[in-house]
Amino acid sequence: MTVRKDTLFERYLAPLFEHVLLDRQALMAYRRSKDWEQEGDRLRNPTLVYPDYYQSQHFHGVSGGYLNPDAAVTYDAITQYVLPPNELWIRKSLIERIQSRPRRILDIGCGTGSTTLLLKQAFPQAEVIGLDLSPYMLLAAKDKAKAAHQLIQFVHGNAEQTGLPDGSIDLVTATLLFHETPPAVSQTILREMFRLLRVGGEVLLLDGNQAMLRHSDWLTDIFEEPYIQAYAAGSLDAWLGQAGFGAVQTEDLWLVHQISRGVKPLESTRVQFETPAIAEQPGWAMG
Secondary structure: OOOOOOOHHHHHHHHHHHHHHHHHHHHEEEEOOOOHHHHHHHOOOOOOOOHHHHHHHHHHHEEOOOHHHHHHHHHHHHHHHHHHOOHHHHHHHHOOOOOOOOOOEEEEOOOOOOOHHHHHHHHOOOOOEEEEHHHHHHHHHHHHHHHHOOOOOEEOOOOEEOOOOOOEEEEEEEOOOHHHOHHHHHHHHHHHHHEEEEEEEEEEEEEEEEEHHHOOOHHOOOOOOOOOOHHHOHHHHHHHHHOEEEEEEEEEEEEEHHHHHEEEOOOOOOOOOOOOOOOOOOOOOOE
């Protein structure tokens, strides 16, 4: 994994992951199993312009962030250790809170498709679409779906402007997305989610616990998360309300995670939430 040398992860934790926790041989074999650039070209949307916030950062200390194939190769192997107490339990918690029987599902910022796959398995008759900015993460997601014999459509696209029709989706989800986007971008994505949903459609978001992250600034130095402090200082409840969602509720999950849910109301009158005044304190999250 190509990692920036000045991060605390590289200095202290990388040797532990590389020599103890990770199956390095398996990861290297997967890295060499395909021409990531050539296969990525088959998925890549030629009209897509990468946002500056995305292409200018080294997410998690990986040089080039998610626009580096190494991020896709190592993501699952590392994430299993940083979603306590158990990654599968946490992801399934989002699935368990879905209150509808969606026929068309969009998983935004789907990454390597872990939650996308669970959605398809939970709703086998539904059309499930995974959307992500990284063609390499989408390649890993496609491999995962193929191994599970699940038909899922993966799209290289920008969550701020998906190009999908108004009111065409029953359920929109996002897992570990908003701590990796600046608040202004997060709010644009939420407005796009609102536009895409049919009346009565649900949005469910799984991410780091904002309240807890405000008091965990030391972890920001371990996993390079450039937008974590701004995410922690915000309120997904407020952002959802400002985007127009109703029945907004956020639930703490195992102290370090949260699940937020909202519904597109019958009348698209925007529900105004007052953003709480929060002292400026740094925070962290991983994903």
